[in-house]
Amino acid sequence: MNKLIVVISLVMTLLMPISGQNGTQLLSGTVIENESNKPLDGAIVSIEGLGSKITNSKGQFIFSGLKNGSYILRVTYIGYKSISDTIKYVGKKEVSISMIPNMEQIREVVVKGKKQDVDNSLNTLLTNEIKGVELTKIQGKALGEALQSIPGVSSLQTGPAIFKPVIHGLHSNRILIFNNGVRQEGQQWGLEHAPEIDTYAAQNLSVVKGAASIRYGADAIGGVILVQPAPMPVETGITGGVNLLASSNSRLGAVSANLQQAFNLKSGILSWRLQGTLKKAGNTRTPNYYLENTGFRESDFSSQVAYQNRNFGVETYYSQFNTDIGVFTGSHASSIADLQAAISRPEPITPSYFSYSIDRPHQTINHDLFKVSSYYNFKNDGRLEITYARQQNLRQEYDYIPLTGRLNPELYLKLITQTVDVVYKQNLGGGFESMLGINGMTQSNVRQYQMLIPNFRNYNGGVFYIDKWTHDKLTLEAGLRYDFSWMRAYMLNNNTLDIMTPLFVSKNLSGSIGAQYQFTPNLSWSINAGSAWRPPSINELLSNGVDLDAGMYMEGNKDLKKEVAYNVSSSLQYTNNRLKIELGLYNTIFDGYIFAKPSLTIIKDVRGSYFLYNYTQVNANFKGLDFSGSYDLTHALTYSAKMSLLYAWNKTIHDYLQQIPANRFESNLEWKFNGSKTFKQPYINFGAAYTAKQTRVPSNSDYAEPPAAYYLLNASAGASVKIFNQMININITGNNILNKAYRDYMDRFRYFSDEAGSNYSLRINIPLGKSNQ
Amino acid sequence: MKLKKTSLLLTLGALTLLSACNDEETHVSPTIANEALTTVQYKLTNTTDPTDTVTGQWEQLLDNNGNPLPVDVSKANLNLKANSTYSAEIVIWDKTQTPVFNVSDEIKERANYHLFFYQPLPTDTTYVIPAPTGSDTYPDPIPTLLTLTAKLNMSITLTDHDTNTQQYPVGLTTLVKTGAASTGWLRIVLRHQPNVKDGTFAPGSTDLDAGYNVTIK
Numbered sequence: 001m002n003k004l005i006v007v008i009s010l011v012m013t014l015l016m017p018i019s020g021q022n023g024t025q026l027l028s029g030t031v032i033e034n035e036s037n038k039p040l041d042g043a044i045v046s047i048e049g050l051g052s053k054i055t056n057s058k059g060q061f062i063f064s065g066l067k068n069g070s071y072i073l074r075v076t077y078i079g080y081k082s083i084s085d086t087i088k089y090v091g092k093k094e095v096s097i098s099m100i101p102n103m104e105q106i107r108e109v110v111v112k113g114k115k116q117d118v119d120n121s122l123n124t125l126l127t128n129e130i131k132g133v134e135l136t137k138i139q140g141k142a143l144g145e146a147l148q149s150i151p152g153v154s155s156l157q158t159g160p161a162i163f164k165p166v167i168h169g170l171h172s173n174r175i176l177i178f179n180n181g182v183r184q185e186g187q188q189w190g191l192e193h194a195p196e197i198d199t200y201a202a203q204n205l206s207v208v209k210g211a212a213s214i215r216y217g218a219d220a221i222g223g224v225i226l227v228q229p230a231p232m233p234v235e236t237g238i239t240g241g242v243n244l245l246a247s248s249n250s251r252l253g254a255v256s257a258n259l260q261q262a263f264n265l266k267s268g269i270l271s272w273r274l275q276g277t278l279k280k281a282g283n284t285r286t287p288n289y290y291l292e293n294t295g296f297r298e299s300d301f302s303s304q305v306a307y308q309n310r311n312f313g314v315e316t317y318y319s320q321f322n323t324d325i326g327v328f329t330g331s332h333a334s335s336i337a338d339l340q341a342a343i344s345r346p347e348p349i350t351p352s353y354f355s356y357s358i359d360r361p362h363q364t365i366n367h368d369l370f371k372v373s374s375y376y377n378f379k380n381d382g383r384l385e386i387t388y389a390r391q392q393n394l395r396q397e398y399d400y401i402p403l404t405g406r407l408n409p410e411l412y413l414k415l416i417t418q419t420v421d422v423v424y425k426q427n428l429g430g431g432f433e434s435m436l437g438i439n440g441m442t443q444s445n446v447r448q449y450q451m452l453i454p455n456f457r458n459y460n461g462g463v464f465y466i467d468k469w470t471h472d473k474l475t476l477e478a479g480l481r482y483d484f485s486w487m488r489a490y491m492l493n494n495n496t497l498d499i500m501t502p503l504f505v506s507k508n509l510s511g512s513i514g515a516q517y518q519f520t521p522n523l524s525w526s527i528n529a530g531s532a533w534r535p536p537s538i539n540e541l542l543s544n545g546v547d548l549d550a551g552m553y554m555e556g557n558k559d560l561k562k563e564v565a566y567n568v569s570s571s572l573q574y575t576n577n578r579l580k581i582e583l584g585l586y587n588t589i590f591d592g593y594i595f596a597k598p599s600l601t602i603i604k605d606v607r608g609s610y611f612l613y614n615y616t617q618v619n620a621n622f623k624g625l626d627f628s629g630s631y632d633l634t635h636a637l638t639y640s641a642k643m644s645l646l647y648a649w650n651k652t653i654h655d656y657l658q659q660i661p662a663n664r665f666e667s668n669l670e671w672k673f674n675g676s677k678t679f680k681q682p683y684i685n686f687g688a689a690y691t692a693k694q695t696r697v698p699s700n701s702d703y704a705e706p707p708a709a710y711y712l713l714n715a716s717a718g719a720s721v722k723i724f725n726q727m728i729n730i731n732i733t734g735n736n737i738l739n740k741a742y743r744d745y746m747d748r749f750r751y752f753s754d755e756a757g758s759n760y761s762l763r764i765n766i767p768l769g770k771s772n773q
Numbered sequence: 774m775k776l777k778k779t780s781l782l783l784t785l786g787a788l789t790l791l792s793a794c795n796d797e798e799t800h801v802s803p804t805i806a807n808e809a810l811t812t813v814q815y816k817l818t819n820t821t822d823p824t825d826t827v828t829g830q831w832e833q834l835l836d837n838n839g840n841p842l843p844v845d846v847s848k849a850n851l852n853l854k855a856n857s858t859y860s861a862e863i864v865i866w867d868k869t870q871t872p873v874f875n876v877s878d879e880i881k882e883r884a885n886y887h888l889f890f891y892q893p894l895p896t897d898t899t900y901v902i903p904a905p906t907g908s909d910t911y912p913d914p915i916p917t918l919l920t921l922t923a924k925l926n927m928s929i930t931l932t933d934h935d936t937n938t939q940q941y942p943v944g945l946t947t948l949v950k951t952g953a954a955s956t957g958w959l960r961i962v963l964r965h966q967p968n969v970k971d972g973t974f975a976p977g978s979t980d981l982d983a984g985y986n987v988t989i990k
Contacts, residue, residue, distance in 0.1 A: 336909040402808040403879040451838040455798040494836040605841040
């Protein structure tokens with residue numbers, strides 16, 4: 001589709017190869033605007049086979065690892081015509097590329113290009129991204145499952161369909177998820193409450209690991225997950241895509257499609273996008289038996305309309321996430337006696353067959369999000385962004401039909417969250433960039449039927465300031481934030497019918513400071529020290545009742561104080577033409593880490609006996625290491641390895657902490673074949689993942705010993721195939737291909753059943769319209 | 774300037790929406806407990822003398838938040854005659870509802886999913902209901918460390934049946950036979966066994982676990 005008029009002037013200045021000894025063959029260049037000769041910051045320059053780079057503020061980019069020969073160079077920049085050309089590379093070379101605006105009116109930048117798509121704050125925290133080909137390999141998975149491929153990120157599972165992301169051993173209220181720029185709020189304190197997010201709507205999943213409260217607000221103690229859709233289209237015409245997924249194990253089928261269009265108006269660009277996903281899965285099969293009632297259904301929908309021009313933009317977004325998830329019947333063991341009996345069985349006594357039907361017990365969740373956001377670029381190079389969002393999370397959990405015959409859910413929680421974020425960014429010159437922001441949030445929670453957590457209303461406010469200074473190879477950044485949190489609960493007195501309204505107020509000042517140094521173009525090092533905090537969550541303060549699948553009677557503690565964490569992390573990145581290494585180290589010290597501690601008391605009800613758990617606060621320490629590396633053994637064959645180590649310690653009682661992910665190791669071998677015009681970028685990948693046994697557990701605090709270590713073999717293969725002039729991306733993945741029976745320490749159903757057996761998935765992606773190139 | 778105005782309006786609009794919160798959360802819905810079996814009555818009638826009836830009541834009410842209050846075992850006593858036969862029925866009530874709800878009628882309708890177990894304690898035969906191990910306990914008023922050693926001379930037969938293809942007992946009605954004078958306890962457990970009822974205790978989960986003091990004279 002070379003409709004674009006390519007105006008390219010490649011001023012090829014042959015420079016003397018300064019050093020040939022390393023074999024580092026460099027290609028550098030500058031991207032400028034055609035008319036003004038102004039450098040373009042944030043243009044994407046890609047070379048086939050070498051990936052892509054983003055130009056810096058001087059419009060510069062650099063590629064290493066070139067060999068003599070021909071390369072296809074592609075340059076894109078929003079608001080400008082894309083450039084694609086073949087260059088001949090002979091030794092070191094410098095190129096200059098000038099780009100022309102692709103519209104009559106909008107000759108300048110529509111969306112101000114930024115080096116970091118994520119957010120230009122806190123570059124010194126450990127950050128990983130999943131996008132492009134990597135994202136296509138995991139598309140359709142639950143968010144918590146999809147992110148497991150990132151070192152330091154694991155998941156807390158409740159059976160085969162419920163995954164909660166865990167960053168550096170922290171989850172639930174200790175991490176924040178931003179869905180399209182809006183803080184996701186949906187009873188995330190619950191251990192079996194997975195994030196209500198459709199990963200098909202994302203073009204990029206990034207994880208900021210470590211205390212990121214400064215920019216994102218209270219609760220971001222363990223880190224932040226950013227789920228970002230593709231930017232709205234700026235080139236006219238309709239584009240879109242269809243994604244299909246079929247998996248063998250639970251006979252999962254998924255269809256997701258999106259359609260988008262941009263119009264040129266006199267003053268700017270108007271665009272829209274529609275996206276939807278349907279998913280259905282039946283009972284999961286472990287190597288030896290099916291897990292009854294583990295199917296799920298999901299239907300998601302989102303729509304977006306945006307208007308943008310050089311200085312001003314406004315966008316509205318509405319999305320819906322609806323799911324119905326069966327809860328494995330073999331896990332229905334509330335009392336200690338039932339639990340002990342279930343644990344002692346080698347396999348569940350539940351009917352073992354395949355079925356798509358979902359019976360009680362099950363949970364249905366409906367999450368609606370409406371967002372309107374706007375930006376304005378001031379003449380002084382400042383930028384103001386305002387976002388308002390309203391989300392409604394409706395969670396209904398159904399147990400077996402009670403003998404009373406009532407059909408209502410046992411648990412009904414409706415959480416309405418409204419957020420307002422105002423951020424002002426200013427490039428102050430002299431390498432200084434600063435950001436000033438205000439976050440406001442209010443929530444209303446309404447429960448019905450059973451009492452698990454009470455009704456509440458909260459108001460939260462925060463104000464932050466972040467400054468960043470870049471000079472030559474050094475970047476320094478610092479931030480300060482103040483938060484205030486007010487929450488009033490509404491609940492019935494246990495004995496009288498009066499309404500009690502306990503109030504909880506907390507406030508905190510947090511800070512962050514970091515540095516990054518680029519020793520050579522290949523080697524960079526960064527360090528960050530910061531603090532983060534969260535107020536105790538509603539369940540920790542006021543829960544009072546039985547957790548139906550854990551034999552636990554949870555009792556909140558009204559006197560809990562805020563939880564504060566101090567985090568230091570450091571990372572080293574090295575990249576040359578064959579070797580890539582990323583090493584991260586972190587240490588987090590908690591002051592007032594809140595967790596449910598088993599007490600020696602037994603609570604009895606009509607069904608039997610339960611252990612009483614009280615929420616308490618201790619001082620704790622989490623430290624660990626994330627490593628990922630890859631090495632090109634040959635031009636086609638790449639070996640890569642990942643490692644996540646974590647050590648968590650309860651400093652108050654000098655013992656380990658419970659439910660901390662075990663150490664993990666992963667190794668992969670990927671073979672990239674030479675493709676053809678109709679069969680592009682084929683690859684085959686074999687991987688082995690080893691999860692150690694979690695031996696660092698507190699004594700006498702669990703019903704069963706942590707499961708044994710296990711290793712799994714995985715494989716995948718994929719390519720882009722041209723059929724009838726239509727490009728189709730296909731990949732096949734096989735997980736647990738040896739069909740190994742194993743249990744995972746981080747699965748809350750490990751007491752009752754094995755994990756899923758082998759699973760083969762076929763993913764087909766059909767891009768439509770202009771993007772089909 | 775127009776744009777500035779627009780963004781200002783947007784902000785103001787957003788703030789208005791934020792403050793315009795309704796107060797739905799201030800109205801607290803009453804707690805409806807999932808499965809509130811609050812009161813268990815075991816009614817025995819001497820088969821040779823219909824006027825000789827014995828009723829024991831085990832009761833555990835709930836507080837306003839649906840959480841269990843201490844068990845009332847003041848009426849959980851069964852004083853039986855030695856060497857006698859009683860026909861017995863179990864009646865279960867949910868007192869959290871108005872009017873009080875008869876749960877045993879529901880169990881009868883869903884007999885295919887339910888099975889009662891009766892365990893005289895102490896016993897010298899195999900336990901029908903597994904004895905508690907580890908941290909688990911007996912229901913009140915049965916002491917978890919049984920303080921008596923001589924067995925309770927009492928045997929219980931289930932006399933009703935469900936309608937499963939392979940019929941299994943239900944246990945809403947029973948026949949109780951007493952032997953020589955002795956004292957002990959009776960534990961009654963109702964198992965909920967949807968699609969997995971096979972006449973044994975293991976499948977499913979416990980709906981009810983109650984106890985009685987028993988004196989045979």
